[in-house]
Amino acid sequence: MLQLGFNDPQFEVWAQRALMNIAEGGCELGEVLSLAPRIPAGDTDIWYREWCALANRLYEQAGECRNKGHLISARQLYQRAATYYRTSYPLLFGAPTDPRVLEAYRNEARTFHCATQLFSPPIEVQTMPFENTTLPGYFYSGGHGKRPLLICTNGYDDTLHTMHYAHAVSAQRRGYHVLTFDGPGQGAPLIEHGLTLRPDWENVVGAVLDHILTRPDIDASKVALTGWSFGGFLAPRAAAGEPRIKALIADPGQWDMTAAIAGMLKRMGAEDLVAALPNVPEEANAPIMQAIEHNPALKWTLVQRGFWVHGVSSFTEYVKALAEFTVSDCVHQIQCPAFITQAENDPIAGAADVLFNAIEAPKTFKRFTAQEGAGDHCEAMARSVYHQHAYDWLDTLFKD
Template identity: 40%
Template sequence: MGLAFKNSLHDDFGMRPAAYLPYGGADLGEILAVGRAVGDGDDAAFLQAWVAAGDRLAAQADDAMRGGRLASARELFLRASAFYATSYRPLYGAPADPRLVAAFRQQIAAFDQGLALGDHPVAPMSIPFERAVMPAYLIPAEGRETEVRPLIIFTNGYDATVTDMYFASAVAAARRGYHSLLFDGPGQGGTLYEQNISLRPDWETVVGAVIDCAVQLPIVDPKRIALSGWSLGGHLAPRAASGEHRLAACVADPGQWSIADLFRPLAVKLGASPATAANLGELEEPVLQQLEQFVMADPGLRWKIVQRGFWVHGVGNLRDYLRAIEPFTLDGRIEAIACPTLLTQAQDDPLAAGVQAIFDKLRCPKEMLRFSADEGAGEHCESLNRSQLNRRVLDWLDGVL
């Protein structure tokens, strides 16, 4: 089929809703139509095309509301939320672009309107956390909304939000009989965009605050709480499990030992000694300059590190970014993970390259699921066959919980 969007970075962002097709977040024709609308346009055109599509869906939702068609209105509001959520990723960077903030607020407004419609309305929650307030949602199990059930806490990574996690995971979990708790932690979604709170490595502290809230909810079984993270959440989830022992299970999609380890081979290739590459924040200045040139020459890396990474970690230059990512590691912690743990490994996902090494060092009950390109599930977070990922993970959780 080729690229749906002519710009490869736009295609990466614009095809993310393909993961939500089985769960009502988009249809393929809609994604392709937005791609045609963007055409040869720039980041502003990308934003405008997605927002226009979201506006159209929201207007249809309003019409359905006026006509008393609440099921359709719910579906349309939620889908509009996914479209708004896709629109602003090219605009990442500090200070927050007003257009990004405006689109995010449209996203959350549509998300809230959609979740409020139904036999068991879902209202937004706030989880107090130090000087921040983490936005959160309790998504109940379908048909068992008032029963005490197992809970899956879903944690995002670098740039996804509650809307993405809802369609990527929570809908499938609800259909299987699990309650889900979605939240934007430090450095994520509304906690970053609205409060400028940076990402932090001690995710066990973050998840501890989420569990403190969860155990107070009358429909949650406190002895059956699982934590599942995707993308960078595949590092944050096991990091949390290493220090938060109220968890009954942990899922890492994919499992990741650290952030900094991804950069060390490149630093050595550019001339760093193994000793300095072991602490990237202390790289020799000539090597740092070469690394910066390498990053700036690649639009994808420039977005991931300079636009996203600097903002998420609250830094303004590459050396400070490298210093900031060093503490994101399982060094000295993996042995403390006690709950049953599931790791995923997609065939073509470079972030999954170290999954086997993590698996070998886990001392808890453990399992690893591999996903292949032959099944269309070889990409990062199995994004083009998300239903297979959810089915196999939920099967494992059924057995554990």
């Protein structure tokens, strides 16, 4: 198993996540390794400080290169700086929002934007009307003329800037127009505006489509939607309610969240609460929270991230909020072809086959394995293996 030398399991996980960006110039292994000896286990203050210091140094170098006309070097430095700003703050998630999260997110967004303007062609900022606010996005041109469009939706804890590496560049290289965006509960809508996650993702994607399909260079008969991580739930939900989606990719496929909650309670030794779902009794809050407090990873997942993203303050409220995230009641409405993934070592992908079996439209199931280097969550350590299979499928589907 890969080890980068961070003496803390959560630090190791988040440092490894940055490595996914290496292939497209968004990270350097040596820069990540250089931080490990300087960050003591459990010290999130130093973690934040060191990652930001690295990012600040690269940002300053990028400006110097840009001023001297070294635009490729400047772009690469901006890309890496944005990744390191991004890595600095997720471990500080929670309500109320830590000012450092807001500062680092703004630095991430500003720095990534500097990089986008140095690509050829430049990546275009999108501001999409949604209810009483707007959603941020980026449009990547696949070339001249009318082309298929791939819309990319996030999950719980990444931002549209990370989707540059996870989705956009590889699809753009194949000639697709690409749109990345963050919706409620993600990126700027959450961090800047306090918009929490919502189950009716068909309405979110509908607003995105209303905006982007005004472009004359998009072939509206070839619009695909892909979602990764929790986006593997959100994308099928959106496709079920939005007929303008002509192809669906869920990486990994997911099912109703009540089933996921039941599995979590069993792992916590609280099997007696499963039968009551989603109405966990209030008196269960204290013992469950006590168990969570003794598990840093679980505390981050449920309290710092989960409570914050859903806008709740107790475990019982969290369960009720998650229970609203259902796809079983609308999966039969998915009319477009679907590509559903499952990585063998990804616990979040456990119900991918349930989603796949329930879809009545033409469908393909792809299981990624550790043997091919792609057995982890969202194939993060071998993302090009995912691109090969998912985008080859899409190429075949949209072939004239």
